[in-house]
Amino acid sequence: MRTRLRRRNRLRFATGLLFAASLSFLAGLADVVGFILAGDFVSFMSGNTTRLGIALATGDGAAILRLALVVAIFVVGNAFGALFMRWTHGSQPALLCLVGILALLPLLFAEASHGIPALVLAMGALNAALEEVDGQALGVTYVSGALSRFGRGLGRFLIGQQAKGWWVQIVPWAGMLTGALTGALLTHRWGALAVFAVAGTALALAIAGFLVPPSWRRVWLARKPFRRAPPEPRKPAS
Helix, strand or coil: CHHHHHHHHHHHHHHHHHHHHHHHHHHEEEHHHHHHCCCCCCHHHHHHHHHHHHHHHHHHHHHHHHHHHHHHHHHHHHHHHHHHHCCCCCHHHHHHHHHHHHHHHHCCCCCCCHHHHHHHHHHHHHHHHHHECCCCECCCCHHHHHHHHHHHHHHHHHCCCCCCCHHHHHHHHHHHHHHHHCCCCCCCHHHHHHHHHHHHHHHHHHHHHHHHHHHHHHCCCCCCCCCCCCCCCCCCCC
């Protein structure tokens, strides 16, 4: 029984890491497609914030408005993702279907770059799909924090301190790098049609998500959106 339980836990852990890497692959793919088409990042808000600071310093009004709007849409996307997960009782497949649909909206515009805000919204919402694996916090659309946690864990390991699971932080970075490379190759070859790859990846992950037991998918959410807070006990009438 214990051996079977350990095997099940290891399989759940490996599945979680694969899912995290796949989501980061999707984010890297979308980020590069959006950057090449519109000149702005759709998931890397650290880069957009830095560029916003430069625009503020130089007084570039158009860039200030555009970059501030991108950052705001990303924040709204995160909030919407959290709400959507609550409405769907923590369903990652449903969220990924939504991301896939949003990824296709740029094709409705004569100039695909005008529809990139839909991709920004999608990447913001994507963060609600996974928050942790085996207690290790993982980001799926940004990797600066992951690299920082990986580096600190490596340092502690080298001096003999116990740091459980620090190595998993490299997983989303590897996924994002692979996605970024794929996005660059596809966009240079297909142009705006590369958004089909973003949508197709999201929908493929949605289908794969249905094959994962819901109980496994729920443990990837740090805050369980499908659970309602218990009602407060009523005070006896005086």
